[in-house]
């Protein structure tokens with residue numbers, strides 16, 4: 001599939017799930033005015049219709065970009081996840097179609113860490129159940145099951161951007177921090193890495209999960225793992241809903257093995273704010289339930305809007321793919337005085353040689369050339385004399401193994 005870059009006002013940008021206005025501002029400042037904006041996510045059928053003529057799509061954690069949806073989005077050249085998680089996008093399918101996927105790996109991490117710390121303090125004091133009781137007209141003034149955070153052990157599972165920040169914040173309260181991660185990680189502050197999940201679960205007063213959704217983390221915490229936690233301890237999950245067996249967690253709370261929990265993410269979440277939230281955890285006074293708002297602060301959303309829209313604009317304007325999660329990364333300055341071509345191909349031997357040969361035969365002068373590959377695809381960026389761009393694109397289209405070719409203006 002070959003594409004000439006369109007006039008910017010012809011490039012359709014589909015924004016879903018109420019991404020922050022800052023994203024719209026970034027696109028508009030860069031000259032992209034054809035923006036279709038939706039406050040909610042779209043179901044598969046509506047999504048297929050809206051995405052059919054879109055060149056870029058921006059979404060958050062709810063919208064499912066399946067293989068099927070991507071295959072039908074014939075004009076799509078870039079995907080922006082305005083969040084951290086990218087599990088809602090079939091990354092392999094996007095790669096196969098030559099579509100880079102970008103996200104915001106840092107912008108909401110502090111928001112999650114702050115929320116979790118607040119929840120830990122509230123749960124250690126038994127506040128959620130006292131709050132629920134007060135709303136029913138009951139008065140639970142006593143110190144039973146009420147503890148300071150100081151001196152308690154926080155166990156972090158997944159010591160990445162969020163887990164590390166949480167650890168540092170917790171230490172400022174005088175908590176001891178241990179963590180479990182599949183990688184060896186540099187402990188920040190006085191944190192200590194433990195090497196089994198059992199050691200973490202049995203050694204912590206508060207356990208907090210900060211792992212991504214992967215095959216390995218699916219149902220990582222079930223009845224067996226909950227039983228390994230200390231009696232009277234606290235469990236927090238603001239990572240992904242697939243990581244925890246929720247019925248097992250509900251049983252552990254009802255049996256008073258755990259003193260409380262805070263859950264922000266669920267295996268099945270309502271599609272919109274108008275749909276009912278269904279969970280076996282509903283009605284348990286010592287469980288804080290939040291509607292996947294760990295990263296939903298105005299600061300985080302504004303920064304995410306600027307960051308991800310900026311990455312999409314850069315890719316559209318000059319082909320730069322830095323920080324793409326499924327694609328060869330190429331960092332490129334703005335080009336002046338030349339035509340820049342982007343060529344995405346199946347990663348087989350000889351593609352670059354064939355492009356160079358074809359250009360040589362046609363007398364096309366190459367001013368600059370960049371190549372990066374993943375196992376499956378190669379990404380070549382070439383600059384040619386500005387009057388030779390269209391001819392060069394025609395030649396690129398003919399190369400065997402081409403997935404996409406694009407000429408930037």
Ligand SMILES: NC(=O)c1ccc[n+]([C@@H]2O[C@H](COP(=O)([O-])OP(=O)(O)OC[C@H]3O[C@@H](n4cnc5c(N)ncnc54)[C@H](O)[C@@H]3O)[C@@H](O)[C@H]2O)c1
Nearest residue numbers: 084085158159160161162181182210211212238239294295
């Ligand atoms: N609730 C929310 O609104 C919200 C907001 C932001 C992020 N998140 C979720 O939180 C997750 C973590 O975010 P982050 O920025 O800290 O990610 P990160 O990639 O920086 O850290 C994840 C850590 O988990 C570790 N890990 C991976 N698999 C593991 C396993 N099987 N066992 C133990 N450790 C494992 C990794 O090595 C890494 O250190 C995200 O993937 C996202 O799904 C949720």
Ligand SMILES: O=C(O)[C@H](O)COP(=O)(O)O
Nearest residue numbers: 060061062083084085295
């Ligand atoms: O992956 C993330 O960053 C979080 O889960 C937040 O997702 P959201 O943007 O849909 O709230």
